[in-house]
Amino acid sequence: MTLLHHLTGAPPGMTTRALMLRLSTIGTVLAGAAGSLAYAGGWLSPGALTPALVIDRFEQVNGPHLGFRRNHAKGLCVAGSFASNGTGARLSKASVFSAGRVTRVAGRVALAGGQPYAADAGTTVRSLALRFPLPDGEEWRTGMNNIPVFPVRTPEAFYEQLLAAKPDPATGKPDPERMKAFFAAHPESVKATGLIKARTITSGFADSTFWSLNAFRFTAADGHVTPVRWAFVPELQATQETAAQASQTDKNYLFDDFVAQLQREPLRWHLIVTLGQTSDATADATLPWPADRERVDVGTLTLTDAAPEEAGNCRDINFDPLVLPEGIAPSGDPLLSARSAAYFRSSTRRAGEEKSASAVPATTTRGPGL
Ligand code: HEM
Incomplete structure (x- = not known):
């Protein structure tokens, strides 16, 4: 394996041409990400919010891990x-x-929040x-959540909410006054939080639907x-x-339940693409799209294996939502950049730090492995 293979994460058999293409794809993605940053509500203005400040705030709220x-x-x-x-091919030329x-x-199931040893909780x-390696060095990476909309519309609101929701050491809960002030300034978050709280909490990862939340654009x-949002919808019947379980x-x-299920049988989700219309919000992840929008089932994800995070597997992947193949492009949603x-x-900071064992040691191998 050459240094180029190592740097690009390419399989040993990949040709030099394919490798160069992969590098240029990564370059394009980085240039695209940097370019789209300019639209991200003043992220480039002096004194304004920066990625480092956002990550500092995670560390301030959760402690260093x-x-x-x-x-x-x-x-x-x-x-x-x-x-x-094959039904997705009419919508997107992505291979x-x-x-x-x-x-x-290759993928990762996880719980939101910055505490690596937090106890699991349904809420x-x-x-x-997921990371899909594609021909000619292309890749698609996507990260999705089991909530129907996102609680904030802008990076600035995300930053404010992180601090507002920081548990008060005296009560273990967010300070109600700070939350009240946040919601007063962000009525869109009041509505979105209502929708999130109203969702059915299913029995586990295996019967959860995972939504992209942000909109993207498919090019045929x-x-x-076509403006789109997507979701991975489980084949398993969702049960509450x-x-x-909760107690x-x-x-x-x-x-543990997820690994036990995976030991019994492979788990499947359908990739359902929702087609937006011109009136649908593509730059506001707090807003749901109307329920009657056309949905297209474009294929099936089958998960067979699980393993604890360790060097070389999903631990070291950055599931950057802007690593996209030709045929899938970002929307104008400021959250994406x-x-x-x-x-x-986050990934460059953690890459340079000493590692501790994950709280989730369970392993199962059914397929060709991780
Ligand atoms: C401005 C808004 C957001 C910020 C600042 C933010 C921040 C982060 C950070 C720092 C990570 C850890 C990344 C790493 O070290 O690899 C992360 C992980 C993640 N975020 Fe966000 N996030 C935001 C919005 C969203 C939205 C809208 C979604 C929609 C589904 C989302 C889904 C995820 C997922 C699925 C992961 C876990 C990926 C993994 O398993 O590696 N985030 N987020």
Whole structure:
């Protein structure tokens, strides 16, 4: 394996041409991310919010947890494959949607929040992040949450909310006055939080739907552009979390249940793409789209394996939502460029730090491994 293979994370057999393409794709993504940053509400203005300030605030709120992600710190690596059924090809020229294509996928299931050893809880936001390596060095990375909308509209509101929701050491809960002031300044967050609280808390990761929340744009081979949001919807019938689950003492019960399910059988989700119309918000993740929008099932994700985070697996992947193949482009949502910049800052900080063992040690291997 050459240094180029190592730097780009490419498999040993990849040709030099494909490697150069991968590098230029990464370059384009970085240039795109940097360019789109300019639109991110003054992130480049002196004295304004920067990615470093956002990551500093995570550390201020959660304490330092060296080596771990600054958000979604508690997680487990997963692997499997995505089988395209071909129906996505009319919407996007991305090769991942070609009829019959099966792509090996590496991913991570996690809980939101910056505490890597927090006890599992049903109400904590669950996430699924995926990386699809594609031909010619292209890649698609996506990170999704099990909530129907995002609680804030802008990076600045995210930054404010982080501090407002910091637990008060005396009560273990956020200071109600600070939360009141935050919501008074952000009526869009009041509505979004209402929708998030009203969701059904399902029994675990395996029966959770994971939403992209941010909008993207699909470009078809004929140049037609469609605004989209997507979701991975489980084949398992969603059941509500039981009182027994919620009150049990296993601090890792969500992860342990998930691994036990995976040991019994592979777990599947359908990738459902929702097609937006011109009236639908593409730059505001707090707003749901109307329920009657066309949804297209473009293929099936099958997860077969899980393993604790360690060198070389999902621990070291930055699930940057702007690593996109030709055929999938960002929308004007200001959260996307902010996410990309903040994830980069988080991943470079943690890459240089000493690592501790993950709280989630469970392992299962059914498929070709991680
Ligand atoms: C400005 C808004 C946001 C900020 C600043 C932010 C920040 C972060 C950070 C710092 C990480 C850890 C990254 C790493 O070290 O690899 C992270 C992880 C994650 N975020 Fe966000 N986030 C934001 C919005 C969102 C939104 C809208 C979603 C939508 C689904 C999302 C989903 C995720 C997921 C799924 C992960 C875990 C990825 C993994 O397992 O590695 N975030 N976020």
